[in-house]
Ligand SMILES: [Zn+2]
């Protein structure tokens with residue numbers, strides 16, 4: 001495992017800037033890995049970890065950097081709950097831990113560094129200094145991961161009976177005996193022009 005400042009530098013490069021979210025995300029992910037006893041996420045433990053992130057903001061990029069979990073490897077899962085939180089699943093042991101940033105950490109940052117007017121700068125410094133137990137809640141959890149959710153799982157592809165597009169295993173929907181993609185089944189997020 002790299003040191004905090006090394007991860008922070010990596011995160012800054014990937015994310016495009018250094019911000020309070022990077023500090024928070026690096027710490028959150030390092031704590032999650034520490035709790036699971038995973039000390040080499042980029043090396044020998046590379047294929048053990050699946051991470052669920054709960055927000056599409058700054059901290060999520062840092063979590064991806066520290067864990068090495070990527071959407072394209074099916075190791076990063078996004079649940080859009082708008083929370084600075086992530087759940088780390090060790091697929092080798094089945095153990096899982098959810099770490100969430102405490103809402104009180106913002107007020108604590110203000111208290112600790114009233115001399116810094118810029119909120120981002122204030123939080124960046126405070127989020128380095130605040131102890132784990134004041135910054136995060138830690139919760140051991142159970143995550144049901146069906147085989148098709150695991151990185152590297154290979155399954156059958158099928159074709160949507162309406163639009164004809166290919167669908168990867170078990171992402172299809174059955175409606176009145178027909179095999180459909182989620183879009184044709186009514187979950188479409190776009191309207192054809
Ligand atoms: Zn940012």
Ligand SMILES: [Zn+2]
Nearest residue numbers: 160163181184
């Ligand atoms: Zn379709």
